[in-house]
Amino acid sequence: MMKRIYMMVGWCLSSMCLAGTSDGIVPGTVWPDDNGVHINAHGGGILFHEGTYYWFGEHKIEGAAGNRAQVGVHVYASKDLCKWTDRGVALSVDDDPDSEITKGCILERPKVVYNAKTGKFVMWFHLEHLGAKPQPYSTARSAVAVADHVAGPYRFLHSLRAMPTIWPENFPAELRNRFDAPDSYYTSSASWQEKAETHQRGLAVNTCFHAGQMSRDQTVFVDDDGTAYHIAASEHNATLHIRELDTTYTTYSGRYIRVFPGRFHEAPAVFKRKGKYYMVTSGCTGWAPNAARSMVADSMMGEWRELGNPCKGINPRNGLGAEKTFGGQSTFVLPVQGRQDAYIAMFDLWQPKNAIDGRYVWLPVEFEGDSFFIHWKDEWNLGVFD
Ligand code: DGJ
Numbered sequence: 583m584m585k586r587i588y589m590m591v592g593w594c595l596s597s598m599c600l601a602g603t604s605d606g607i608v609p610g611t612v613w614p615d616d617n618g619v620h621i622n623a624h625g626g627g628i629l630f631h632e633g634t635y636y637w638f639g640e641h642k643i644e645g646a647a648g649n650r651a652q653v654g655v656h657v658y659a660s661k662d663l664c665k666w667t668d669r670g671v672a673l674s675v676d677d678d679p680d681s682e683i684t685k686g687c688i689l690e691r692p693k694v695v696y697n698a699k700t701g702k703f704v705m706w707f708h709l710e711h712l713g714a715k716p717q718p719y720s721t722a723r724s725a726v727a728v729a730d731h732v733a734g735p736y737r738f739l740h741s742l743r744a745m746p747t748i749w750p751e752n753f754p755a756e757l758r759n760r761f762d763a764p765d766s767y768y769t770s771s772a773s774w775q776e777k778a779e780t781h782q783r784g785l786a787v788n789t790c791f792h793a794g795q796m797s798r799d800q801t802v803f804v805d806d807d808g809t810a811y812h813i814a815a816s817e818h819n820a821t822l823h824i825r826e827l828d829t830t831y832t833t834y835s836g837r838y839i840r841v842f843p844g845r846f847h848e849a850p851a852v853f854k855r856k857g858k859y860y861m862v863t864s865g866c867t868g869w870a871p872n873a874a875r876s877m878v879a880d881s882m883m884g885e886w887r888e889l890g891n892p893c894k895g896i897n898p899r900n901g902l903g904a905e906k907t908f909g910g911q912s913t914f915v916l917p918v919q920g921r922q923d924a925y926i927a928m929f930d931l932w933q934p935k936n937a938i939d940g941r942y943v944w945l946p947v948e949f950e951g952d953s954f955f956i957h958w959k960d961e962w963n964l965g966v967f968d
Contacts, residue, residue: 607664608961609943610899610909610931615658616667622656624930624940627693627801627914629703631732635660635916638672638694638705648937649869650712651675651689655705657733663918663926663964672734673705673727679712682725683738687712689725691849691913693802695810696732697831703729704831706802706812709741722796724814726832743794744816744825745834750787752839752884757784759791778844781820787840795823795838801914802827803852803882811882813850816840819866822847824882841886847875852882853915853925853947860954862892862912862927869934871906878952892927895958897943900931908958910943923949924967927956 613621626639641656642648657672673692675685683689688710695704709725710718723743727736749758763780766772790796797814804810810827812834817823822845825838841847847863854860859879865872876892879885893904902909910929918924925947933939946966948955959966 606961606963607944609945609959610897610941613666613942616665619668620939621658621666621942622938623658624932624937625691625913626928626930627691628916628928629694629696629732630917630919631696633661634732635663635919636669636694636732637666638692639913640690640692641671642937642940644936644938646935646937649688649934650686651683652685654683655689655692655707655736659733663916669733672729673736673738676738681738682709682711682741684712688718688721690798691800693800693914694732695802695804695831697810697829698808700830701730702830702832703732703734703736704802705729705736706800708798708800708814719798722798722816724797724800724812728832739832742797742833743790744797744812744814744823745836745838746792746794748836748838749791750823750838750840753784753787757788759788761785761788774846777820778846780844781817782844784817784840784843786817786820790817797823799848799850801850801852802831803854804831805854805882809882811852813852813861815848815850815866817843819848820844820846822850822863824884826883837883839884841884842877842888845888849912851912851915851927853917855923855925855949858952860915861886862915862956864907864911869932871902871909871911871931873905874907874912874956876954889953892947892954892956893958894955897958898960903958908943915947918964918967921964921967924964925954 623639637658641653655673657669658666690708692707705727710721714721723741725741726739729736800814812825821843822841826835846866849864851862876889896903897908914928916926929943931941
């Protein structure tokens with residue numbers, strides 16, 4: 583009985599929120615857009631531009647086929663973060679089988695930033711070519727699309743492996759040009775410990791030195807001085823790379839660092855508060871949830887210090903707590919405009935068997951000294967920031 587009442591309350595709040603009569607957020611439920619259709623913007627990020635929030639994310643279709651890009655990147659617009667208007671497909675996949683973004687490729691975690699110098703909107707995403715060998719995630723490239731208008735259409739510009747023939751700034755000289763790995767590393771019986779140690783020594787940095795470094799899960803962060811950074815899971819997901827972009831934001835500047843070698847972080851989301859830089863990430867367990875992680879630094883280019891799992895509480899809709907990030911995986915942290923210290927942590931609740939049904943968990947970020955926390959809330963509104 584309680585469960586039924588709870589579900590009805592949840593449904594009511596959710597439809598109030600997104601039908602435009604309230605400003606509530608109900609994590610993990612169906613979030614209808616202005617057409618009454620569940621928002622289709624997974625692995626997404628939000629750009630605030632001229633008074634409006636634009637939410638870009640992976641457009642998924644029904645079934646497991648939705649784990650590949652069949653449509654492209656969808657964009658929604660909102661003034662209040664609750665009522666979202668469907669603005670259509672911002673970047674379309676291509677019907678041309680020779681295109682890098684041909685239908686059926688893997689196009690994940692799109693993030694859009696605005697370049698005030700060029701007047702262009704720049705979208706970065708993780709790209710896996712259709713038919714990638716030896717396995718679907720071996721392309722490991724970043725890709726860039728640009729537009730003259732915030733909602734698009736975005737035009738595919740290029741894909742990149744990062745900074746060929748350039749060493750990370752914090753990669754010790756004694757590890758350069760070394761390829762030592764235990765035989766077990768190349769077998770399926772390699773333990774996580776063996777993999778971690780092999781990557782701490784920088785095997786993948788060395789093997790990718792000429793072709794350029796790998797990128798999988800990724801985000802982009804623009805600092806107050808206009809410098810932009812691409813943060814990506816590299817080295818077969820073993821190590822995060824933080825890479826400075828050039829002034830056009832469409833390619834790299836040549837500077838990058840490795841963060842937590844061999845620690846296997848995915849799903850990076852970066853934000854800045856009171857001069858400090860923070861990151862939320864996850865571990866690496868495919869579509870299945872694991873415990874979120876967090877870290878802090880005085881500069882984007884390090885040193886980064888790990889803080890632990892910022893999540894607290896339990897999601898009663900699926901029974902999952904902090905050790906499984908409420909069933910979700912981080913994708914973005916949004917600074918709320920016009921409010922001090924107001925940040926929303928955004929997570930995806932993936933549904934790999936029916937990708938279009940992936941849900942969104944948005945929760946307020948709370949601060950304690952240099953650390954931050956994300957408490958579960960059944961429903962909430964922007965008043966929590968007052
Ligand atoms: C976890 C990543 O965070 C997702 O973006 C996606 O790449 C899945 N892994 C694929 O298993």
